[in-house]
Amino acid sequence: MATIELINVEKKFGSSYAVKPMNMTIHSGEFVVLLGPSGCGKTTTLRMISGLEAVTDGQILFDGKDVTWLHPSDRDIAFVFQFFALYSHMTARENIAFPLQAQGEPRDSIRKRVEEVAKMLRIEHLMNARPGGLSGGDQQRVALARALVRRPAAFLMDEPLGALDAEFREAMRAEIKRLHIEQNATTVYVTHDQIEAMAMGDRVVVMSAAVVQQNGTPAEVYHDPANLFVAKFIGSPGMNLIQGHYADGKVALPGDNRYTVPADWHTAIHEAIGRDGDIILGFRPEAAHISASGPIATTVYTTDLHGSYTMLHLELDRDTIVDVRAGRGTNYPIGTPARFDLDPAMVRFFDPKTEAAIHKGGNP
Amino acid sequence: MSSYSQPTRRRHLGDKRLIQMFIIPTVVLLILMNVFPLIYSLYLSFTEYSAINPTPPEWVGLDNYKKVLSDNLYWHNFAVTGRYALISVSLQMIVGFGLAMLLKEKFKGSGLLTTLILVPMMLSPAVVGAFWKNIFNPSFGIFDQFLGYSDPNTAPEWLGDPDLALWAVVIVDVWMWSPFVMLLSLAGLSAIPDYLYEAAAIDRASAWFQFRRITLPQVMPLLLIAVLFRTIEAFKQFDLVMGLTGGGPSLLQGTQAVNVTETVSVKLFRLAMPPQAQTGLSSAMAYVVLVIIIAISNLYIRALNKVREG
Structure with missing residues (x-):
């Protein structure tokens, strides 16, 4: 061979x-x-x-x-x-x-x-x-x-x-x-x-x-x-990518949401875009979980049942809809509020100018 | 009530009548021009009859057929036609397919070249016969000069030499009809998808192996159609022979003088037309040719089906 x-x-x-x-x-x-x-x-x-x-x-x-x-x-x-x-x-x-x-x-x-x-x-x-x-x-x-x-x-x-x-x-x-x-x-x-x-x-x-x-x-x-x-391109649906603004260890997201960036990302982000700049937050649908105390507030836009799970389409504001995977036990009526949190190990960040991923261990 | 039935009836009649109006003239014409002569000539082939003679047809049974099939004179015409068909069709296949292989790949001017090669096919056979007669002329024709003979006295007399005359007709037929074979072959070759050759290249097939195992089998159905068409045409060969040699020259074979390029169709024409006007005998001969052509066509069609189904 x-x-x-x-x-x-x-x-x-x-x-x-x-x-x-x-x-x-x-x-x-x-x-x-x-x-x-x-x-x-x-x-x-x-x-x-x-x-x-x-x-x-x-x-x-x-x-x-x-x-x-x-x-x-x-x-x-x-x-x-x-x-x-x-x-x-x-x-x-x-x-x-x-x-x-x-x-x-x-x-x-x-x-x-x-x-x-x-x-x-x-x-x-x-x-x-x-x-x-x-x-x-x-x-x-x-x-x-x-x-x-x-x-x-x-x-x-x-x-x-x-x-x-x-x-x-x-x-x-x-x-x-x-x-x-x-x-x-x-x-x-x-x-x-x-x-x-x-x-x-x-x-x-x-x-x-x-x-x-x-x-x-x-x-x-x-x-x-x-x-x-x-x-x-990878995944169906692909990764959720939300435009935001990074400052002071927090990302300002559409719909007046604020996401606190896990501490282990700070150095890499500062290296890539500085202490204050535009950033893209990325996460897979399974990295999010619905929780009443979650930091990101949304409205249910629509839901699809996929057999073993439900895919929620949640609206941060009119232009930003994210896909979040949820168990099929709970009902999420359209238009009701829903909050979710992200698994800190599964969030990713991208530089909107270069479109490249920001790497925790330093950028190659 | 009547106001409902009236239009219905008219439309019903109209449909049927329309169909009849289209079909009946065709059927009548076909019966008059094709079916009647076919059956009538079949009847005549069993009689002693001459179309220019007032005596009615006299039933003679199979006598005409016996004569056509056993007399050496007629056998000679069949032999000439068979030999001519075999040589001419084989050469046309080789030349036509060879040209197609050369013209398969597109190059600058290949379209124009293909069109030019097709020109002979579009000419009238009578015209072709007339000018090739001049081309073959040993004293001023360009054919012998092209072959390198400058002295008209030693140059071969293509149309007058009994050994060469049939070949002369073959040369003209090949010149005229190889383009037809080329056209069909080109259609077949261009229908072979490129990916088969790509697969063959991956499968490590040599150029010869690809030609033998992919190109030939893929174009075979069209090649067989070309062979079928050309064989039938060769068996009917009439116009070129009439234009070039008129059936001659004659050669002494044993005690009989035979015309070396006299094909069955030419003989048939001579038998049927005045002064001979042997209508019964020529009808029998025509039926023999018909049976031969049907038999050959059948063989080809069987071969074609075999190639298609495997």
């Missing part, structure tokens, strides 16, 4: 960047997810790693070997396409056997290996069908089998579940994760679905506007977003 390194890799179309110079190391056996909204450069990055797209500058190394200008067929990778890219004129069996036949492997060993992967993906009963006659999920299983059959050094997957129905997607997500664990193959996985990214990745690389916004574990990007974009 290969370690993949990108060194200042960039892609320009004309004068506009599809991917601004980026550096990234994907360790052997790691499952890395490239996550971002459409057009952020994540698929281009994946295609550059595969060799289907040429870089405009930079270097790509596989296990320390420069492969920047190697043809895709010389990189020993497998690619799973969003729309499967199965050979429509061949049966499932022929599709899966194709990479082995292209290498001129003996017939017997091809048959054995194809049966092995078919069993692994539980598609033995579909082997004589053509892609056109298969459901989306089954087509993607065949495509995965074709990728697996050659035991490549790395798997590159471009939104492999994007074209599937919601019910298939969850089952396939589990299957791909399981395959990764069994094969322990280096995998780079592109998706725009942050739930998928969090569920599957050992590491999540969040991209936006051709730039890597954050590269970290799912827990890191969720709890410690590097900037406002990541804070908003």
Whole structure:
């Protein structure tokens, strides 16, 4: 299994960047997810790693070997396409056997290996069908089998579940994760679905506007977003971000609210924005809890029942609504007042000028 | 009561009559122009009859068919047509598909070039025959000069040499109709999605392996359609031969003189038209050709279905 390194890799179309110079190391056996909204450069990055797209500058190394200008067929990778890219004129069996036949492997060993992967993906009963006659999920299983059959050094997957129905997607997500664990193959996985990214990745690389916004574990990007974009993009709903003014260890919030900043944040905030300045307070819906003595006073705007919990939308003032998670036991009639408090360990602060997160341990 | 039924009845009649007004003229025309001649000629094929002779058709049973199928003279025409169809269609497929492969990738001026290549197809076969006759002329035609023969006395006489005449017709047919094969092939090639080649590159397929396992099978349905069209056309070959050689030159085969480029259609025309005007015999021959074409078409359509379904 290969370690993949990108060194200042960039892609320009004309004068506009599809991917601004980026550096990234994907360790052997790691499952890395490239996550971002459409057009952020994540698929281009994946295609550059595969060799289907040429870089405009930079270097790509596989296990320390420069492969920047190697043809895709010389990189020993497998690619799973969003729309499967199965050979429509061949049966499932022929599709899966194709990479082995292209290498001129003996017939017997091809048959054995194809049966092995078919069993692994539980598609033995579909082997004589053509892609056109298969459901989306089954087509993607065949495509995965074709990728697996050659035991490549790395798997590159471009939104492999994007074209599937919601019910298939969850089952396939589990299957791909399981395959990764069994094969322990280096995998780079592109998706725009942050739930998928969090569920599957050992590491999540969040991209936006051709730039890597954050590269970290799912827990890191969720709890410690590097900037406002990541804070908003990860989580459903995203992090609550409230514009405020910081002075004397307190943040003045809309609706005449004042939030006392936990003491361990003071130094970092002073370093970032000074003792008196605009700041953005961020917290996840589950970091807030409703309490009659809470420091932040709001009015219930609306509530949604999510089965195991209730999501409250609380209004600080006309322009500021926050999402707060509450147990489903209590009833919160619309228009009634509600106060909440924040878990001091789970509040985050952002500099509104740079949009970057303020770090407690000093800003890198 | 009547005020309700009146408009209903009129509308009901109107619909039906409208349909009849559209359909009946077509049906009548079809029966008169197609169905009647088809059935009547089938009847005539079993008779001794000449359209320019006042004697009525005389029933002779299968005699005409026996003659067409057993006489060496007619067999020669079928053999010429078969050989011509095989060579001409094969060359058209190779040249047409080759051109399509070259023009598949877009480049500056490729649109214009494609259009220019299609021009021969749009010309009238009679015109094509007339000017290729001049092109093939050994004393002033450019074809021999192009091949490097400067002396008209030693230059090959394409239309007069029994060994070359059929090839001359083939050359013109290939020149005229390869663009058609190219057009169909281009349509087939451009319909192959790029991602199949991307997948093949990832799957480490060599260029030849990609061509054999992806390109060819993907365009095969359209190639077969091109073969079908061109074969049927080749079996009906008439106009180019008439324009170029008129069926000649003649060659002594055993004790019989045969015309080396006389295709079945040309022979048929000669049999049916005055002065020969052997209407019964030519009808039988026409039916033999019809059966052959239907049989070949059937084979191709079966092959086509097989390619499509696997």
